[in-house]
Amino acid sequence: MRSGKVWVGFDLGGTKMMAVVFDDRFGKLGKKRRKTRGHEGQEVGVGRIVTTIREALVDADVEAEQVSGIGIGCPSPVDMVNGVVREAVNLSWVDVPLKTLVQDEFACPVEIANDVDIGVYGESRFGAAKKATHVLGVFPGTGIGGGFVANGEILCGAQSSCLEIGHIQVRPEGRLCGCGRLGCLETESSRLAIAAEIAKVAYRGEAPTILAKAGTNISEIRSGVIAASIEAGEEAVIEIVTQAANQIGSAVASVVHLLGPDCVVLGGGLVEAMPKLFVKHVNDSAQRRAMDSFQSTFQVTAAQLGDDSTVLGAAGWVEHLHGN
Structure with missing residues (x-):
């Protein structure tokens, strides 16, 4: 035994x-x-x-x-x-x-x-945020999930888990979310939302890599295909993904003001496929939108554990x- x-x-x-x-x-x-x-x-x-x-x-x-x-x-x-x-x-x-x-x-x-x-x-115990004490995690995928660990404990609400960062409203008159509300972050910046926008530019002939690898089928426009398009320098796709990362950064700044993390970990398939792009633009956007006293108090990093x-x-x- x-x-x-x-x-x-x-x-x-x-x-x-x-x-x-x-x-x-x-x-x-x-x-x-x-x-x-x-x-x-x-x-x-x-x-x-x-x-x-x-x-x-x-x-x-x-x-x-x-x-x-x-x-x-x-x-x-x-x-x-x-x-x-x-x-x-x-x-x-x-x-x-x-x-x-x-x-x-x-x-x-x-x-x-x-x-x-x-x-x-x-990630806070074994991965990218081992040296941090207050860790915000944002994981864009089909939706966008969030979590927070403070001094080794998971933050939760009185009745259930919380930190549904994907449902922070970023555009009041935006798209209808699966939760029934308008303009949630995940309607703008999830992989599904990004793929929907990329399908449009592919249809218009502005993303030949996407068209060749996935056509205009949203379910086929996966993280690896998007990364290949960006690697090929297709500007329309780069702009869509950059805007999505900027929106995530804006939401991160709001949470920074509320909870004061010293580390923000980005995970999920999108980030794994394009870590440098996401880390740069989420960090830049969050730092721009953070109050002066919060700027440079946190670092943004990609998850390590996959x-x-x-x-x-x-x-x-x-x-x-x-x-x-």
Whole structure:
């Protein structure tokens, strides 16, 4: 039997899920990835989570009884006290008591948190923000997620996780957001919003790289294709992405005024594909819009952990709460 504690980090996404087993120094022992299939319902989804964890334990050659704790990052506002997934839109889950359901299967501590919160915790403890004390994370993707870690603790509200930076209003008469409000940041600066604008310039013949690689199909205009267009010097695409980064910077400045981070971590596929562009323009925009007394009190940096930010953060979080 393995000596030392074993922790499991779990990333529950809208399309994929992944379990990783870590030793007490957070070295990887085993992992398992599979499709989420959220459309099949809550009961099936929870069953797939349990099965994926068990398969990761087999890969790690670890018995379930040896697990000291399981952390799960979820794409939803989360009641962190009771471990309830409030509303996972991509999974069609509402008020799912995930902590209790998983705990009943493994008889060890289980902690549930928002996936971006837990990803920011991962970067603050193991990645790009290890030297910072107050960390704001912004992760643009299909939407835009945010999280905040202060002195090693995840910031949350009275009822659930918070820091929904993607729903800060940046254009009062802007586009309708999926949340039902107008002009949210993610209607301007998410990958989906950027792709929609790029499809227009591709249709007009101003982005030949996009047209050749993806056509005008928004679902095909992915981060790597956008990065290739920028590398080719296609000015219309450069302008769209720069404007999106500037809008993120504006929202970052608002949060800087409220919470005073010393580090802002940018993550997600868009940033991974174009780290220098995003870091530069988000930083420049945020510094311009920040009050004089806040300028130069924070640095903007790209995330370092990639796909591991959520699983490492989740395992680290449950260890933080139950490791002693």
